[in-house]
Amino acid sequence: MSIEVVNISKSYGAQKALDAISFSVKKGEIVGFLGPNGAGKSTLMKILTTYINADKGSATVNGFDVNSNQKSVQLSVGYLPEHNPLYLDLYVREYLAFNADVYKVAKSRINEVLELTGLLSESHKKIGQLSKGYRQRVGLANALLHNPDVLILDEPTTGLDPNQLVEIRNVIKNVGNDKTVFLSTHIMQEVEAICDRVIIINNGKIVTDKKLDKLISGDKEQVIEVEFDFKIEEQAIAKITNLKSYKNTHDMVWELTFLSDKDMRPAVFDFAHDNGLKTLQLNQKNKNLETIFREITFKE
Numbered sequence: 001m002s003i004e005v006v007n008i009s010k011s012y013g014a015q016k017a018l019d020a021i022s023f024s025v026k027k028g029e030i031v032g033f034l035g036p037n038g039a040g041k042s043t044l045m046k047i048l049t050t051y052i053n054a055d056k057g058s059a060t061v062n063g064f065d066v067n068s069n070q071k072s073v074q075l076s077v078g079y080l081p082e083h084n085p086l087y088l089d090l091y092v093r094e095y096l097a098f099n100a101d102v103y104k105v106a107k108s109r110i111n112e113v114l115e116l117t118g119l120l121s122e123s124h125k126k127i128g129q130l131s132k133g134y135r136q137r138v139g140l141a142n143a144l145l146h147n148p149d150v151l152i153l154d155e156p157t158t159g160l161d162p163n164q165l166v167e168i169r170n171v172i173k174n175v176g177n178d179k180t181v182f183l184s185t186h187i188m189q190e191v192e193a194i195c196d197r198v199i200i201i202n203n204g205k206i207v208t209d210k211k212l213d214k215l216i217s218g219d220k221e222q223v224i225e226v227e228f229d230f231k232i233e234e235q236a237i238a239k240i241t242n243l244k245s246y247k248n249t250h251d252m253v254w255e256l257t258f259l260s261d262k263d264m265r266p267a268v269f270d271f272a273h274d275n276g277l278k279t280l281q282l283n284q285k286n287k288n289l290e291t292i293f294r295e296i297t298f299k300e
Helices: 041-048 070-076 092-103 108-116 132-144 162-175 188-194 212-217 265-274 289-299
Strands: 003-012 015-025 030-034 056-061 077-080 150-154 180-184 197-202 205-211 221-228 243-250 253-259 279-285
Touching: 003 041, 015 041, 015 056, 015 205, 030 041, 030 188, 041 056, 041 150, 041 180, 070 077, 077 132, 092 108, 092 132, 108 132, 108 162, 132 150, 132 162, 150 162, 162 180, 162 188, 188 212, 188 289, 197 212, 197 289, 205 212, 205 289, 212 289, 221 265, 265 279
Parallel strands: 030 180, 030 197, 077 150, 150 180
Antiparallel strands: 003 015, 003 056, 197 205, 221 253, 221 279, 243 253
16 A cells, blocks of 8 residues: 555644544555645645654555655655645756755656756745745645655645646646655545545544445435426425435425436426426536535535
């Protein structure tokens, strides 16, 4: 396993940030680590990158224990923290050259990461002159400099405009072809575009750990919005087969929630026909990751 976490707990005074969480990440996976603010995401990432120690439990990265083999873990991991720490007075190439010396990697690697992250045209500038998007690229280039097997990225797209989001997303997807990527973000569209699997944490505990496609499509629940041409009583609506719940949102518009693997729109159409009604609109409202995230974290 690239990452193995077993019963990790961490508290700050009376506040429990992580409560006996366990999971593993296979080599080559791109995993989204999600949760509300204060759920414990950054705390776990700091433990995995040896910045802080857990109170209980164990963790390994690329087979190295985060407590007893810290140097080996650090060499195995490329880490981009939430608040990307950079030396703003250094030139981009100068900053990467400094870190290449720290990691003892060949200077030729600098051009490789500059090209990989789209920074070649900006490499002659001071970091302080760069936009937020390009500063994030510098942080990502630095995380990739020593060619680590595992990338841990904490909010890598924070503060970026839509164009920059697409650019950084493509960089992460490209490097994820041959590396394990473990990333935290609040932007659900990025997770849907990048990740293979989603782990959701809330109040220090893992509440969901599923493949992204299974998480989104695995739920048999489906929501259909229908507008009839006349008002209809709730008692009649309640007789539709496989109906879990219903809500009259406004006028003749109903939101119907079903538990079924089958598309229930034909059943709604048949119901309207049998009751002398016409359907003015009939739409299936699929759940996306954002909706699922809200439901899961709200329940918890």
